[in-house]
Amino acid sequence: xxxxxxxxxxxxxxxxxxxxxxxxxxxxxxxxxxxxxxxxxxxxxxxxxxxxxxxxxxxxxxxxxxxxxxxxxxxxxxxxxxxxxxxxxxxxxxxxxxxxxxxxxxxxxxxxxxxxxxxxxxxxxxxxxxxxxxxxxxxxxxxxxxxxxxxxxxxxxxxxxxxxxxxxxxxxxxxxxxxxxxxxxxxxxxxxxxxxxxxxxxxxxxxxxxxxxxxxxxxxxxxxxxxxxxxxxxxxxxxxxxxxxxxxxxxxxxxxxxxxxxxxxxxxxxxxxxxxxxxxxxxxxxxxxxxxxxxxxxxxxxxxxxxxxxxxxxxxxxxxxxxxxxxxxxxxxxxxxxxxxxxxxxxxxxxxxxxxxxxxxxxxxxxxxxxxxxxxxxxxxxxxxxxxxxxxxxxxxxxxxxxxxxxxxxxxxxxxxxxxxxxxxxxxxxxxxxxxxxxxxxxxxxxxxxxxxxxxxxxxxxxxxxxxxxxxxxxxxxxxxxxxxxxxxxxxxxxxxxxxxxxxxxxxxxxxxxxxxxxxxxxxxxxxxxxxxxxxxxxxxxxxxxxxxxxxxxxxxxxxxxxxxxxxxxxxxxxxxxxxxxxxxxxxxxxxxxxxxxxxxxxxxxxxxxxxxxxxxxxxxxxxxxxxxxxxxxxxxxxxxxxxxxxx
Numbered sequence: 068x069x070x071x072x073x074x075x076x077x078x079x080x081x082x083x084x085x086x087x088x089x090x091x092x093x094x095x096x097x098x099x100x101x102x103x104x105x106x107x108x109x110x111x112x113x114x115x116x117x118x119x120x121x122x123x124x125x126x127x128x129x130x131x132x133x134x135x136x137x138x139x140x141x142x143x144x145x146x147x148x149x150x151x152x153x154x155x156x157x158x159x160x161x162x163x164x165x166x167x168x169x170x171x172x173x174x175x176x177x178x179x180x181x182x183x184x185x186x187x188x189x190x191x192x193x194x195x196x197x198x199x200x201x202x203x204x205x206x207x208x209x210x211x212x213x214x215x216x217x218x219x220x221x222x223x224x225x226x227x228x229x230x231x232x233x234x235x236x237x238x239x240x241x242x243x244x245x246x247x248x249x250x251x252x253x254x255x256x257x258x259x260x261x262x263x264x265x266x267x268x269x270x271x272x273x274x275x276x277x278x279x280x281x282x283x284x285x286x287x288x289x290x291x292x293x294x295x296x297x298x299x300x301x302x303x304x305x306x307x308x309x310x311x312x313x314x315x316x317x318x319x320x321x322x323x324x325x326x327x328x329x330x331x332x333x334x335x336x337x338x339x340x341x342x343x344x345x346x347x348x349x350x351x352x353x354x355x356x357x358x359x360x361x362x363x364x365x366x367x368x369x370x371x372x373x374x375x376x377x378x379x380x381x382x383x384x385x386x387x388x389x390x391x392x393x394x395x396x397x398x399x400x401x402x403x404x405x406x407x408x409x410x411x412x413x414x415x416x417x418x419x420x421x422x423x424x425x426x427x428x429x430x431x432x433x434x435x436x437x438x439x440x441x442x443x444x445x446x447x448x449x450x451x452x453x454x455x456x457x458x459x460x461x462x463x464x465x466x467x468x469x470x471x472x473x474x475x476x477x478x479x480x481x482x483x484x485x486x487x488x489x490x491x492x493x494x495x496x497x498x499x500x501x502x503x504x505x506x507x508x509x510x511x512x513x514x515x516x517x518x519x520x521x522x523x524x525x526x527x528x529x530x531x532x533x534x535x536x537x538x539x540x541x542x543x544x545x546x547x548x549x550x551x552x553x554x555x556x557x558x559x560x561x562x563x564x565x566x567x568x569x570x571x572x573x574x575x576x577x578x579x580x581x582x583x584x585x586x587x588x589x590x591x592x593x594x595x596x597x598x599x600x601x602x603x604x605x606x607x608x609x610x611x612x613x614x615x616x617x618x619x620x621x622x623x624x625x626x627x628x629x630x631x632x633x634x635x636x637x638x639x640x641x642x643x644x645x646x647x648x649x650x651x652x653x654x655x656x657x658x659x660x661x662x663x664x665x666x667x668x669x670x671x672x673x674x675x676x677x678x679x680x681x682x683x684x685x686x687x688x689x690x691x692x693x694x695x696x697x698x699x700x701x702x703x704x705x706x707x708x709x710x711x712x713x714x715x
Contacts, residue, residue, distance in 0.1 A: 159236055
């Protein structure tokens with residue numbers, strides 16, 4: 068019968084320099100298929116180290132180890148993991164069951180890493196548990212089972228992927244004598260079914276069950292006694308199904324996701340604390356962006372209330388020019404000339420004067436603006452009642468007036484209808500024909516009183532001059548505001564004999580300046596909020612590193628039953644990403660709650676949430692999970708199975 072396991076002159080050393088320990092010394096032996104071998108020796112003799120090397124949990128420092136005649140010298144970590152998954156089954160003295168899983172899931176775990184489907188592995192796990200006398204206990208967690216029952220679960224797990232070679236390390240060491248006898252009877256039964264058994268024990272009574280006893284002392288084999296012959300025939304292991312690589316990877320991704328969710332739910336408080344930094348960071352970023360958007364919209368609405376896509380032309384050199392009152396060069400003819408240009412949708416002149424507005428016994432200081440019929444649409448003013456100025460009012464210079472909402476409230480109060488009433492401005496009577504609505508948004512509080520009348524009526528009755536105080540030009544659709552402003556300046560300079568005795572104010576330029584300013588402020592505050600996201604990411608990394616330390620033994624168990632490095636890396640990375648995504652969603656929800664509360668207390672303007680900022684925030688939280696979760700996940704995947712299993 069061909070040897071299934073063979074070690075040739077292997078040595079194992081631990082430590083370096085003066086602290087170097089020679090644990091195994093030139094050990095050579097073979098184990099045939101179907102054999103039942105007991106390796107005995109006192110504590111520290113090297114028997115467990117030999118078993119770990121035979122089970123591909125550890126590697127010899129030198130020498131050669133062959134499995135089914137294949138040298139393992141060039142195998143990498145995943146090659147050894149594949150061998151552990153397909154060929155070996157482990158039974159540990161302390162059972163090494165995962166406390167967050169029930170008996171069935173513990174038994175089925177090796178099949179997950181072998182790529183088996185859910186129904187197939189669950190059915191096999193339940194069959195094995197029933198076969199080992201654990202019917203009705205499949206849903207129990209390890210803490211709800213006795214020591215003997217836990218060891219039976221461990222045996223079932225060792226058999227899950229076939230268990231061609233079962234390695235048992237002190238399988239009865241933690242059990243009472245009766246439970247120990249039951250476990251040994253089960254092992255004898257497994258051997259009778261064709262499994263190769265390698266038993267490690269210091270108890271010679273337990274070793275008596277074996278067909279062959281190998282004794283180790285101080286790292287050397289001092290005896291190798293066969294007490295019973297090898298079985299005459301041993302069934303060959305069945306061929307393993309080979310699925311596609313893509314299907315296997317897809318299966319492993321789904322399983323890793325499920326196990327990650329299970330791990331998060333099993334440690335709710337730790338997961339919540341890990342998420343806290345992400346929640347605060349995401350809520351800060353989304354809220355800051357929403358607050359910035361809300362303030363920007365309010366400012367732009369105020370600009371729109373001044374007139375959309377317009378250019379105001381005023382006498383003087385610039386704002387703050389003390390001599391601007393001396394310039395009397397803008398005329399109605401200038402406005403008419405501008406209105407004829409292709410890049411101008413409309414042009415309306417404005418003549419302004421300040422004075423006392425009187426209605427009966429009430430009086431207030433306000434301004435009278437002479438305007439054209441298109442002024443209200445250009446400025447974005449809407450009618451509340453009555454009518455606005457029309458072309459006939461302009462042509463006939465009618466003494467009619469439109470009041471703003473402040474003037475109507477000041478002179479007429481809430482109960483009296485101003486339409487048809489006659490008011491006086493600087494001693495001149497004007498009939499009220501309309502009242503405008505309060506603008507949707509303005510810069511700061513509005514306290515001025517404004518009355519509008521046809522500019523022809525203003526010049527005929529109030530100013531007595533053909534000059535005007537300003538011209539408002541509405542730019543034609545599809546025309547660049549900057550180009551239109553240059554053309555307006557060029558035309559007026561030519562009409563004013565090359566002298567620029569006026570200046571322009573482009574609302575589009577104001578809009579762009581405001582947008583640029585608010586965007587800069589939003590970027591600055593977002594950067595500050597993003598720092599909290601980084602702090603949250605570092606928190607995720609630190610707690611995941613702690614989690615790796617706490618779960619070192621669990622990682623060792625998973626590797627012992629067939630988990631490859633990418634399986635461990637994948638699971639811990641998915642855990643980190645899930646924590647960050649859940650934290651990101653919670654942060655967005657918290658931000659929406661902050662927005663709702665903000666709206667209740669601040670009526671002036673709301674926080675404006677955008678889908679783009681929310682998607683960006685969730686993307687950031689995912690990237691943080693990947694970036695800051697990678698190092699802990701990689702650290703977990705690089706652990707040595709033997710060292711991990713030794714952790715308590």
